[in-house]
Amino acid sequence: GCPPMHGSSDPPSENALIDTMPDASVPAIRVQSVTKSYGAIRAVTGLSFDLPRGGVCGLVGSDGAGKTTLLRMVATMIPPDSGTIRVNGKDVIGERHLVKEMIGYMPQRFGLYTDLTVSENFDFFMDIYGVSGAERPQRRDRYLGFSNLLPFLDRRAGDLSGGMKQKLGLACVLVHEPKVLILDEPTTGVDPVSRSEFWEILSQMRGMGKTILVSTAYLDEGEKCDRLILLHDGCILADATPREIRGGHTDLEEAIIQRIQSMAHPPEVR
Numbered sequence: 001g002c003p004p005m006h007g008s009s010d011p012p013s014e015n016a017l018i019d020t021m022p023d024a025s026v027p028a029i030r031v032q033s034v035t036k037s038y039g040a041i042r043a044v045t046g047l048s049f050d051l052p053r054g055g056v057c058g059l060v061g062s063d064g065a066g067k068t069t070l071l072r073m074v075a076t077m078i079p080p081d082s083g084t085i086r087v088n089g090k091d092v093i094g095e096r097h098l099v100k101e102m103i104g105y106m107p108q109r110f111g112l113y114t115d116l117t118v119s120e121n122f123d124f125f126m127d128i129y130g131v132s133g134a135e136r137p138q139r140r141d142r143y144l145g146f147s148n149l150l151p152f153l154d155r156r157a158g159d160l161s162g163g164m165k166q167k168l169g170l171a172c173v174l175v176h177e178p179k180v181l182i183l184d185e186p187t188t189g190v191d192p193v194s195r196s197e198f199w200e201i202l203s204q205m206r207g208m209g210k211t212i213l214v215s216t217a218y219l220d221e222g223e224k225c226d227r228l229i230l231l232h233d234g235c236i237l238a239d240a241t242p243r244e245i246r247g248g249h250t251d252l253e254e255a256i257i258q259r260i261q262s263m264a265h266p267p268e269v270r
Contacts, residue, residue, distance in 0.1 A: 002045050002235030026089040028053040028180050028211035029074060034083035036069050043069040044234040047083070051213065051227075053179075056206050058225035058242075059215040060256065065231040067215040068108065068184055074213065075105035075182045087180055104178035108185050110169040114158030118149050118168055121157050122175065129176035143171040146201055163194020170201060181205065183214040187221065199224055219252040228252075232260050 027050040034047045044066040051057050059067045072078045074085055076096045085092040087099045112121050122144060126136055144150050147167035152160070157168060166186050173181065181202075187195040199221060202212055206226075214225075222228050223242050230238040230245065237259055238245050242252060249255035 027051055027086075028088060029213060030084075030086045030089075031070075031074070032084045034070075034073065034080045034085060036066075036073060036078070036081050042234055044231075047234075047236060049229060049236065049239055051211060053088075053211050054206065054209050055226040056202060056212045056214065056224070057227045057229060058222045059213065059229050059231060060219065060222050061231035061237075062260070064233075066234040067231055069234075070231070071105075071182050071184045071213065071215060072107075075103060075107075076100055077105070077107075101176070102178055103180045103182055104173035104176070105182045106169055106173045106184065106186055108188070110166075110173075112157045112165060112169060112172070115156060117154050117156055118144070118160070119153040121168060122172060125172040125175045131175060139175055139177075143174045146174075146204065147171045148197070161191075161194070163190045163197065166190055166194070166198060167201065170198070174205075179210060181210055181212045181214070183212065185215050185217055188217050195221070219256065222252050230256060230259065232263060237263065 029051040032048050035045055036043045047070065059070065061067055073080050074087065074092065076092045076099050079093050088102055090098045092099050113124065116124065122140055126139065131139055147170060149164065149168055149171060157165065160168065170186065187198050190198065195218065205212060216222060225242060228240065228242050228245055229236055246252050246255045249258065
């Protein structure tokens with residue numbers, strides 16, 4: 001089992017959520033008692049949390065902590081062994097087709113077609129999602145514009161820098177205007193300027209009321225989230241604002257290392 005969490009309160013009750021956001025009686029994402037194993041390996045254990053609508057929730061933790069497994073389950077790619085996950089009230093297994101329409105999922109290795117141009121990749125995703133008529137040029141301008149990719153419409157995706165590839169991936173994920181974005185380490189291996197630009201786009205998405213669940217290997221990005229969930233060995237170690245998790249430490253990294261180490265060497269009980 002997982003240890004009890006420290007430094008985080010219970011998720012707010014339904015009523016508290018209704019009070020703060022009139023339309024938010026149903027959480028954007030609700031994860032209840034979710035467990036997933038691969039053979040003998042337990043990837044996540046009894047995870048539970050609610051994400052209200054709007055805002056950026058960061059998922060942090062070491063490799064193997066269970067971040068990708070959790071994101072893939074929320075994105076309907078793999079079913080939990082037990083427990084339930086709902087997106088805007090819809091069950092990821094029983095109502096998978098409805099959930100898929102509401103989410104934009106960007107896995108670590110996002111499938112762009114390297115020999116197609118920026119424009120052709122974007123058109124392909126519009127075709128998949130059935131975007132037609134006057135909406136097509138509008139969405140092309142909006143999402144390739146957001147991503148500063150309009151000057152590069154005729155460049156092959158394979159010839160883009162790492163940062164531009166990720167921005168094109170995000171633009172393609174946004175093509176059907178999902179309410180919930182699920183992004184798995186979208187900036188890993190991307191240069192610092194491009195990482196910063198990517199987070200600018202996420203900030204604009206947050207401003208449009210989207211709910212963003214994003215895993216990151218960079219704790220400076222964790223600071224930009226409204227809320228952080230720290231996973232360790234498939235359990236939630238902390239679920240709070242970056243400031244609350246940082247506490248009296250100089251930075252998030254120190255605070256998180258301290259938390260994980262105190263898990264590895266708990267004080268002896270006499």
